[in-house]
Amino acid sequence: MLLHIVHIGNFGMFAFYPAVMSYFKQLNCKSTRWCTLIRIFKKRGIREHDHISIDYTLRRYFSKKPKLTEKKLTKKFIDWRKVVFIGGEGGDGCISMRREAHVEFGGPDGGNGGNGAKVIVRSSKKIKSLDKVVSTYKGENGVRGSSSNSHGKNATHTIVEVPVGTMIKENDVCLVDLEHDGDEFIAARGGAGGKGNREFLSNENRAPTIATRGMRGEQRILELELRVMAQFGLIGFPNAGKSTLLRALSRARPAVAAYPFTTLNPHVGMVEYDDMEQIAVADIPGLIQGAHLNKGLGHSFLRHIERCLCLLYVIDLSQPNTLEQLQHLKYELDQYLPGLAERPHAVVGNKIDIPEAKQNLKIIQENISLPVIAISAHYNLHIPELKKHLRELSNKYVNKLEETSEEHHII
Structure with missing residues (x-):
C-alpha cells in the first residue's frame, strides 16, 4: 500500500494511509490543527505506521460536534428578553438651486430625504429560542435628499426573527401574540424624511432657502416572552x-x-x-x-x-x-x-x-x-x-x- 507523506513544518515526516487522508481532504484542515494533531501523536507515542492508533486519534479529534447536555441546552434556550427598539431617522431635506447654462431663474431643486427604517418583529418556525435576540435594535437612517430634485432613498426595514408563540408586552400589557409562522409586529416606526426646499416653492416665495430635518425614529422598550405551542x-x-x-x-x-x-x-x-x-x-x-x-x-x-x-x-x-x-x-x-x-x-x-x-x-x-x-x-x-x-x-x-x-x- 502506498503511503502518503505529509511534511508539517519542523515536526518531521508522518505517514498516513489513504483512508485516513480522506478526513483531511474533506475537512480542509488548517495548519494550526495539523500542528496540534502532530503534538497529540508525539505525546501518545504513536508510530508512523500504527494505523489503528492514528485512525482512532483522527476520529476523536475530527469527530462531529458532541451531543449537548441539558445544562448546555439550557444556556441556549432563552424564553424572555427585554429589548430596546429604535426606528431609523429620516433623511434631511436638501437646500439647492438649479444652476444651468441658458436657464434663467432655475429655482429650487432640493429633494426630500428618505424615510427611516422600521423595526419589525417576525415569527419564524426556524427559530426555537430567544438566545439570538440582542438587547438593542436600531433601524437604518434614511438617505438625505440632494440637488436636481433627487429624493433620498428610504431605508430598508430591520427584521427581527423570533420563535412562533412569542408574546410582545409593554408595561406588562400584551400588545400582540405571534401565534402563526410569518406573523409580524412593528416594534418601532422610522422617522419621516425631511422636506427639501423644492416643497416650499410658492407664488410668494420663488426661491425658498429653507428645508426641514428628518424626524427621529420611534423608541420603545418591549418585553419578548416565549410560550411554547402545544396542545x-x-x-x-x-x-x-x-x-x-x-x-x-x-x-x-x-x-x-x-x-x-x-x-x-x-x-x-x-x-x-x-x-x-x-x-x-x-x-x-x-x-x-x-x-x-x-x-x-x-x-x-x-x-x-x-x-x-x-x-x-x-x-x-x-x-x-x-x-x-x-x-x-x-x-x-x-x-x-x-x-x-x-x-x-x-x-x-x-x-x-x-x-x-x-x-x-x-x-x-x-x-x-x-x-x-x-x-x-x-x-x-x-x-x-x-x-x-x-x-x-x-x-x-x-x-x-x-x-x-x-x-x-x-x-
Missing part, C-alpha cells in the same frame, strides 16, 4: 418520569437521569398517528410543593403551558402519597393562574412495573372520578392506550376549540 402539557413532580414519557410518545429526546430537576427547559414532542395526525406534547420542569414560594425552580416556567388546552398529570406510583401529589400539583397551578387546574386533563400513573405501584394505583383510583391510565414509560407498557386517550381528548376539546376560533376569525 398537551405534562405536569408532575421531579423524577415522575415526564421526560421518559415524552421520549416514549414521540421522537423528542430530552435528558433523562436519576436525579431531580433533570429537565431545566421545556421540550416539545410530536405524537404521530397512522392517519398522519399529529399532537404536540410539552414537557416542562418538575413542580414541587411550595413552588409558588420560589422553592425548587419556582413556577415561572408554567407560562409554557398557558397555551395548552389539555393537561396530563403524571403521578409517580412508586411513591405512597399518590393522591397528595395530584392535590399539590393542582394547588400550584391555581397559585400561578387561577382556573388553570380546571382545564380538561387526564391522570397518568407512571412506573406501574414497580411491585408497590399497583397498591398505590388503587388508592388514587378510589378517590378521583377520572380514569387513571397506568403505564410504564421506561418499558413502554400501555403507551398505545395512552396515545388513544390523547387522541380522544384532542378530538373532544382541541379540535372543537380550533373550529370555534376559525368561525370567529371568519366573522
Whole structure:
C-alpha cells in the first residue's frame, strides 16, 4: 500500500494511509490543527505506521460536534428578553438651486430625504429560542435628499426573527401574540424624511432657502416572552418520569437521569398517528410543593403551558402519597393562574412495573372520578392506550376549540 507523506513544518515526516487522508481532504484542515494533531501523536507515542492508533486519534479529534447536555441546552434556550427598539431617522431635506447654462431663474431643486427604517418583529418556525435576540435594535437612517430634485432613498426595514408563540408586552400589557409562522409586529416606526426646499416653492416665495430635518425614529422598550405551542402539557413532580414519557410518545429526546430537576427547559414532542395526525406534547420542569414560594425552580416556567388546552398529570406510583401529589400539583397551578387546574386533563400513573405501584394505583383510583391510565414509560407498557386517550381528548376539546376560533376569525 502506498503511503502518503505529509511534511508539517519542523515536526518531521508522518505517514498516513489513504483512508485516513480522506478526513483531511474533506475537512480542509488548517495548519494550526495539523500542528496540534502532530503534538497529540508525539505525546501518545504513536508510530508512523500504527494505523489503528492514528485512525482512532483522527476520529476523536475530527469527530462531529458532541451531543449537548441539558445544562448546555439550557444556556441556549432563552424564553424572555427585554429589548430596546429604535426606528431609523429620516433623511434631511436638501437646500439647492438649479444652476444651468441658458436657464434663467432655475429655482429650487432640493429633494426630500428618505424615510427611516422600521423595526419589525417576525415569527419564524426556524427559530426555537430567544438566545439570538440582542438587547438593542436600531433601524437604518434614511438617505438625505440632494440637488436636481433627487429624493433620498428610504431605508430598508430591520427584521427581527423570533420563535412562533412569542408574546410582545409593554408595561406588562400584551400588545400582540405571534401565534402563526410569518406573523409580524412593528416594534418601532422610522422617522419621516425631511422636506427639501423644492416643497416650499410658492407664488410668494420663488426661491425658498429653507428645508426641514428628518424626524427621529420611534423608541420603545418591549418585553419578548416565549410560550411554547402545544396542545398537551405534562405536569408532575421531579423524577415522575415526564421526560421518559415524552421520549416514549414521540421522537423528542430530552435528558433523562436519576436525579431531580433533570429537565431545566421545556421540550416539545410530536405524537404521530397512522392517519398522519399529529399532537404536540410539552414537557416542562418538575413542580414541587411550595413552588409558588420560589422553592425548587419556582413556577415561572408554567407560562409554557398557558397555551395548552389539555393537561396530563403524571403521578409517580412508586411513591405512597399518590393522591397528595395530584392535590399539590393542582394547588400550584391555581397559585400561578387561577382556573388553570380546571382545564380538561387526564391522570397518568407512571412506573406501574414497580411491585408497590399497583397498591398505590388503587388508592388514587378510589378517590378521583377520572380514569387513571397506568403505564410504564421506561418499558413502554400501555403507551398505545395512552396515545388513544390523547387522541380522544384532542378530538373532544382541541379540535372543537380550533373550529370555534376559525368561525370567529371568519366573522
